[in-house]
Amino acid sequence: DPSTTFVSYFGHLNGYDAGYYGYAWADAIAADMATVFENAKDGYLDKQAGMKLRREIYEPGDSRDVNESIEKFLGRKQSIEPFLKKIGIGAQDKKKAAAGPLQETG
Numbered sequence: 001d002p003s004t005t006f007v008s009y010f011g012h013l014n015g016y017d018a019g020y021y022g023y024a025w026a027d028a029i030a031a032d033m034a035t036v037f038e039n040a041k042d043g044y045l046d047k048q049a050g051m052k053l054r055r056e057i058y059e060p061g062d063s064r065d066v067n068e069s070i071e072k073f074l075g076r077k078q079s080i081e082p083f084l085k086k087i088g089i090g091a092q093d094k095k096k097a098a099a100g101p102l103q104e105t106g
Contacts, residue, residue, distance in 0.1 A: 028083035029070060035082050036074060 036053070040046035056073040070078060084090075 027086075028080055029078070031082040031086045032079055033070065033073060 033053075037044045037046060037049050040049040042049075052073060057069050060069055067078070
C-alpha cells in the first residue's frame with residue numbers, strides 16, 4: 001500500500017526468504033574468497049592474487065560451474081569458517097552449539 005510507511009510495512013518480506021538466504025550465502029563465499037588476499041604477501045593489493053581472481057573467476061565467466069571456479073581460485077574446497085569468524089562465531093561457540101542448549105561445555 002503506497003500510503004503505508006516502509007518501516008511499518010512488511011509486504012516486502014513475503015516470499016523473499018530465499019532471497020535473504022542468498023545474501024548470507026554470498027557473504028559466506030566472499031569471506032572465503034577474501035582469505036586468498038588476506039593470506040597473500042601484499043594483502044588486497046597482491047598482484048598474484050589479483051591475477052588468480054581474474055584467471056579463475058572473471059575469465060571463465062559462465063563457461064564452467066561457479067563452484068568449480070571458486071574452488072580453483074581458493075585452491076581448496078569452499079569453507080564456511082571465514083564467514084563464521086567474520087560474524088563472530090568462533091570454535092568455542094560452535095562447541096557450545098553442538099552440545100545443545102541443556103549441556104555444559106567447559
